[in-house]
Amino acid sequence: MAINWQGVFPAVTTKLKSDFTLDIEAIRAGLERLIANGVSGVVMMGMVGENAQLTPEEKLTVLRTAKEVIKGRVPIISGLAETNTGSAVAYAKEAEKIGIDGLMVFPGLTYKSDVRETVAFYKTVAQASSLDTLLYNNPRGYGVDLTPDVVEQLLEEPTIVAIKEESYETTRVTDLISRFDGRLAVVCGVDDLILESAALGVTAWVSGMANALPKESVNLLNLAVKGDFVSARKLYAALTPLFHLDTVVKLVQHIKLAEHIITGSAETVKPPRLDLVGEERETTIAITRKTLEDLKALGY
Structure with a gap:
């Protein structure tokens, strides 16, 4: 399926049982809820989907589950987060075999590559399949910044078609759109910069909190x-x-x-992450409940 980079693409949470194994039925139910609330696509196993904590077989099981549930209703994009180029290439090939529609490619994990290494990594992964590639630019999280100059080199690969921009610099959005409009889709990757990004011309959003509030997120972007x-x-x-x-x-x-x-799904995360406790947990609960109250006041 060709990916139309417009609308909300939740970075889908990977639902887990109390023993940290995949909860397939919960994953299925979560995907159905997102589609029912109008999302334009789903990103399986991004950072929010705990990609780096899953085993290779768990990752493929999540993709197969998404493929079975979605049945072509919206595009499926998989996070690709590996520590070496060989593993990244192998994963891209497996994802294509399963029949997903695109890859959101992280820089190589655990190593801060220089520009030459970064370009070589992304080009090699892009050449490994025919899937659309969404570059993941999160320099705060991974220490690698896909600046416009770097992106220009990467666009020599035709399968690289979009960038999830998460540098937290709104000026970067304008720079990318001005320089690559018509060749590269700029996708907002920061929930609390979505309105600012949309004002600058962004029409697509990979969102974490859209898992909790998909309808409201879709309405906001619209x-x-x-x-x-x-x-x-x-x-x-x-x-x-x-x-x-x-x-x-x-x-x-x-x-x-x-x-x-909001939905009753398990909050279980996979170690080394641990569930929130104490004041930290209570603060998040309070913020969530206040948000629901404020939304109700607006008619949601």
Whole structure:
């Protein structure tokens, strides 16, 4: 399926049982809920999906499950997060065999590559399959920055078609759109910068907190793309305290806890992550409940 880079693409949480094994039925139910609430695609096993904590077989099981559930209704994108180029190439090939639609490619994990190494890595992975490639630019998290100059080199590969921009610099959005408009889709990767990014021309959003509030997230982006910023700002103000939790180290725990409160799904995370406890947990609960109250006041 060709990926139309417009709309909300949740970075889907990987549902787990209490023994940390995959909860397939919960994964299925979560995907059905997201589709029912109007998302434009799903990103399986990004950072929010705990990619680096899953075994190779668990990753493929998640992809097969998504393929079986979604049945072509929306595009499926898989995170690709590996420590070496050989493993990344092998994973890209396996994902293509399963029949997913695209890859969100992290830089090589555990090693801060220089520009020459970064370009070589991404080009090699892009050549390993015919799948659309979404570059993952998160220099805060991984120490590698896909600047416009680096991106220009990467666009020599035709399968590289989009970038998840998570440098936290709104000027970067303008630079990328101005330089590569029509060749590269710029996708917002920061929940609490989505309205700012949309004002600059972004029409697609890979969101963590959309797991908890998919309908509201879809409505927010739609309002912004239509140019109704008066309504969008009101909704954004209600959502932003929760969206802030997408930008911290324990984002996975916060997102799963918010999702638990709203849907009842398990908040279990895979070690070395641990579930939130004490004041930290209570703060997230309070923010989630206040967000729900504020949304209700707006008619949601």
